[in-house]
Amino acid sequence: MGIFSYHFMQRALWSGILLSIACAMLGIFLILRREAMIGHGLSHIAFGGVAIGLFFHVLPMVTSLLVVSVAALGIVKIKEKAGVYEDTAIGIFSSIGMAAGIIIASLAGSFNVDLMSYLFGNILAISSLELWISLALTMTIFISIVLFYRELMFITFDPESAKASGMKVSRLESLLAILTAVTVVLGMKIVGLLLVTALLVIPSAAGLQVGKSFGQTLLLSILVASLSVFLGLIFSFYGNIPASGAIILIASLFFLSLFLFRILKIKYSLSG
Amino acid sequence: MNNQCLVSVENVSFIYSKTKVLSEITLKITRGDFLAVIGPNGSGKTTLLKLILGLLQPNEGKIQILGKDIKKFSLWNKVGYVPQKATHVDPFFPASVLEIVAMGLLSSKRFPRFITKSDEKKIDQALELVDMQKFKTTRIGELSGGQQQRVFIARAIVNHPDILFLDEPTAGIDGASQARFYDMLDILNRIQKITIVLITHDIGVVNKYIMKIACLNQKLIFHGSHDQFCQSSVIEEFLKGEQHLICHRH
Numbered sequence: 001m002g003i004f005s006y007h008f009m010q011r012a013l014w015s016g017i018l019l020s021i022a023c024a025m026l027g028i029f030l031i032l033r034r035e036a037m038i039g040h041g042l043s044h045i046a047f048g049g050v051a052i053g054l055f056f057h058v059l060p061m062v063t064s065l066l067v068v069s070v071a072a073l074g075i076v077k078i079k080e081k082a083g084v085y086e087d088t089a090i091g092i093f094s095s096i097g098m099a100a101g102i103i104i105a106s107l108a109g110s111f112n113v114d115l116m117s118y119l120f121g122n123i124l125a126i127s128s129l130e131l132w133i134s135l136a137l138t139m140t141i142f143i144s145i146v147l148f149y150r151e152l153m154f155i156t157f158d159p160e161s162a163k164a165s166g167m168k169v170s171r172l173e174s175l176l177a178i179l180t181a182v183t184v185v186l187g188m189k190i191v192g193l194l195l196v197t198a199l200l201v202i203p204s205a206a207g208l209q210v211g212k213s214f215g216q217t218l219l220l221s222i223l224v225a226s227l228s229v230f231l232g233l234i235f236s237f238y239g240n241i242p243a244s245g246a247i248i249l250i251a252s253l254f255f256l257s258l259f260l261f262r263i264l265k266i267k268y269s270l271s272g
Numbered sequence: 273m274n275n276q277c278l279v280s281v282e283n284v285s286f287i288y289s290k291t292k293v294l295s296e297i298t299l300k301i302t303r304g305d306f307l308a309v310i311g312p313n314g315s316g317k318t319t320l321l322k323l324i325l326g327l328l329q330p331n332e333g334k335i336q337i338l339g340k341d342i343k344k345f346s347l348w349n350k351v352g353y354v355p356q357k358a359t360h361v362d363p364f365f366p367a368s369v370l371e372i373v374a375m376g377l378l379s380s381k382r383f384p385r386f387i388t389k390s391d392e393k394k395i396d397q398a399l400e401l402v403d404m405q406k407f408k409t410t411r412i413g414e415l416s417g418g419q420q421q422r423v424f425i426a427r428a429i430v431n432h433p434d435i436l437f438l439d440e441p442t443a444g445i446d447g448a449s450q451a452r453f454y455d456m457l458d459i460l461n462r463i464q465k466i467t468i469v470l471i472t473h474d475i476g477v478v479n480k481y482i483m484k485i486a487c488l489n490q491k492l493i494f495h496g497s498h499d500q501f502c503q504s505s506v507i508e509e510f511l512k513g514e515q516h517l518i519c520h521r522h
Contacts, residue, residue: 032365147384154375157367160355161427164325165379166348212411213368 045097121192418449
């Protein structure tokens with residue numbers, strides 16, 4: 001296709017596909033564990049991480065990865081050890097991250113434009129270095145999920161039985177939190193911190209509408225996410241609209257279509 | 273059948289939020305037992321089971337499974353567990369019956385825990401035992417409560433465990449399904465030689481299957497054979513008017 005003969009579009013497509021695979025693989029676990037909003041919380045925390053990176057002239061991806069990973073583990077540990085509800089812990093950590101980000105941005109004053117690019121993302125401006133970092137992070141997520149696939153499915157479905165089978169549930173929950181942190185950081189330059197949660201949630205929610213098994217749902221989610229990125233980039237290019245918004249709206253259309261398909265299928269089977 | 277002790281609970285007490293839930297419980301479960309743990313709501317039945325499985329830590333006392341202290345126990349493939357909430361499955365959870373039963377195999381596998389062809393044979397055998405093989409590719413949420421419970425039994429026995437723990441497994445399941453379910457447990461106990469520990473508050477339903485009874489109400493009030501239970505005056509007082517119903521075997 002003509003538009004993908006441009007190098008910046010090739011980088012955009014590859015980084016978007018990599019992100020979509022990571023998001024879809026994690027999203028299904030997060031949704032089924034009722035933790036869909038952890039991505040939202042972590043993206044707020046990442047805002048603080050980006051501000052720190054820009055303030056100290058360090059690659060924001062690195063500072064964000066550190067800050068978000070520590071916060072993700074903090075959320076898991078506070079929930080586990082201090083008996084605080086997870087959404088409360090997310091609320092506390094995300095507020096701290098956002099507040100810190102605002103203060104640092106205000107103190108520095110001169111990097112607000114850079115900060116905005118992380119909030120809204122700019123997939124068309126992905127550099128080669130960022131593409132390679134995206135590849136490394138996605139491979140980390142992919143390999144981790146493949147290696148711990150059955151264990152993660154077990155702790156998602158029935159954590160108590162998983163624990164009674166000798167699974168290290170707490171360690172697996174921490175792994176999931178760290179992988180989510182990595183995904184949020186991966187997504188901040190591509191679709192932006194404000195929309196990365198959407199890519200974590202919507203394709204997996206779409207897959208859940210029709211998947212008959214966990215494996216099938218996972219593959220469907222990856223397909224929906226990847227197609228959303230592909231079509232979103234095409235619409236963005238020809239329609240001259242922001243790519244991140246186009247990607248998320250197309251993913252939403254996939255969700256809506258599969259949701260209606262499921263409803264109609266139920267209705268048809270009941271009346272038939 | 274020998275008298276090998278599979279589970280030993282010695283002077284175990286458990287306190288939750290300053291309330292003593294269990295007090296000085298001493299109990300042994302021997303190979304081949306079909307033991308019903310009974311007691312009123314809040315008597316500590318589920319807590320005792322969670323302590324035995326290492327899901328909770330006792331404040332006092334010692335618990336051993338298969339001769340190993342629970343803190344150091346690692347042979348989880350020898351233990352099957354069907355939790356209380358197994359009858360409250362998320363209807364939208366996208367796992368197939370095969371994927372659910374495969375979860376039971378993880379305790380017997382080394383990292384990375386991939387499911388092989390031979391594992392699939394074990395899953396088929398477990399599903400055959402509970403008469404659910406034709407639902408192998410069905411989504412778990414599409415099954416009835418009774419069928420789901422059979423799948424959870426398959427998950428718990430897929431490793432051929434020595435002992436199977438069930439926590440109120442038929443809560444919310446209709447009477448006919450309950451009877452079929454307990455018939456199946458009876459077969460697992462007698463034919464497959466699996467020791468069964470069943471937490472229940474409905475002794476009347478399981479009466480005809482069980483060999484031994486442990487009666488809890490924070491303390492262990494009774495532990496012995498079914499016949500001893502029927503003759504126990506302590507139990508008569510404890511259960512009041514239900515005694516005649518409980519001791520009637522079909």
